[in-house]
Amino acid sequence: MISFNDSHYRNIGDLRVAPISLGTVKLGRNSNVKYPKPFDLPSREQTNKLLSVAQDLGINLIDTAPAYGSSELRIGELLKGRRQDWLISTKVGEIYEGDSSYDFSASHVTSSIHNSLEQLRTDYLDIVLIHCSDDDLNDLKKTDAIAEILKLQTQGYIRYVGASTKSLSGSLFALAAMDVAMVEADELNELDKAVTHGPLMIKKALQSGHSKNFSEGIRSVLSYSQVSTVVVGTINEKHLVENVASAIDAV
Template sequence: MTQYLGRKRIAGTDLEVSPLGFGTVKFGRDQGVKYPEHFTIPDDREMLNLLALAQDLGMNLLDTAPAYGISEERLGQLFARHKGLREQWVICSKVGEEFVTLENGQGESFFDFSEQHIRFSVERSLKRLNTDVIELMLVHSNGDDANIIEQSGCLEVLADLKREGKILATGMSTKTVEGGVLALKHSDVAMVTYNLNEQGEKPVLDYALEHGKGIFIKKAFASGHACLSGHLANENRVLESMKLVFSHPAVSSAIVGTINPAHMQQNVEACLEACRT
């Protein structure tokens, strides 16, 4: 059996998370995603089995969002039916991006960073997830990071909600160096892209380390593409990806969204090896 993942405190907070977080895009959305291979959204039993495996492997960070289709609702339904399940997880959700299904059955995203919508979104996520508090709430950027932060006041709204006790930590899922650094100046955590193919946001990691802020990594495997290219076998690409991510001491956790149990265990084994080296 794979060794158990440990915990790392998110710098500047009281939250402790596993170095791998469980991303749940595939629990609620299969349209407009950028994965290289087709997948089928798991049913409730498969979801529960995946959550149980993730827990057995030591994961305690669960990443979701309104932009992930019906992921929040489905997780909340499982929490309601299985006593004690919610308490096993540190939940990270988001505000700003919405995913809606159109009359033609296709889905698309839109963005709203207004104070009214952010408050509405947080209250809705609390209800969907059947919880009184969400540990981490990030702004889901459309790429215009700095303007969103400076013009919408979104991080100030999240700070107010934190003071109200509805969330415990705040941050932003960013796409630029400027936005990542600005987000860390005004919140607790930045979620940034950092992988074998894309390392342009490394200055955000450096800033976080210097200023005692938290870093989550998204697209550690470039949405699966990093493990399909290059001369290394898939397993080695996973390990090399993990070594890169965890070579930087600012990283609290990398969010990985596999729904394949074998891949999940492989990821954990690679994470453990990377963290040892």
């Protein structure tokens, strides 16, 4: 099977990350999502197999969030005893209970991070992103979220902090204040013009499955040197292999 080699990995701080990461909305949530077709959540066996295939391909980062339904819980169960094999990125601020709401207060940020540690069965998180609403600049500038996650980083619960943003100004603000930003692929051209050095994690590079050319979607995103990894959401092993092949072609 194909696999990333050492020369393909990129940095987020000191973390060496494969150009493709595993996005896990589809592991834990199938309501109020924007994918082209309805789907069943994969079984424990299917998910375990997906993680094994991902690992064999050289993928080493899993991206999750409390807002992705049972995703954190399921990943925690499956990675039990295999924590050292994976980097874990999660988020804070969005709450999903049939509908999304947001809480960026210091008390919510702290309780949410401790809950993520428990669900994921670990005592530290490699990356935590503030899970911004459409008003990302307000979330970052006018709430206690940044101060609180920086405090948790100092306390050793988190290695790298950042935000998953919705706008160019939100992304630029996040990169100035923290270590990393997760941005939509469509924003890359503007960020590039703004001479942003990243590091960037990319979401929705395949337009949540609506893309007409999946391979080109991955290749074009990885042509930007600021991009550390493309977080691709898939529960299909064959697609995972295709996506890694496209990435190897590009890097």
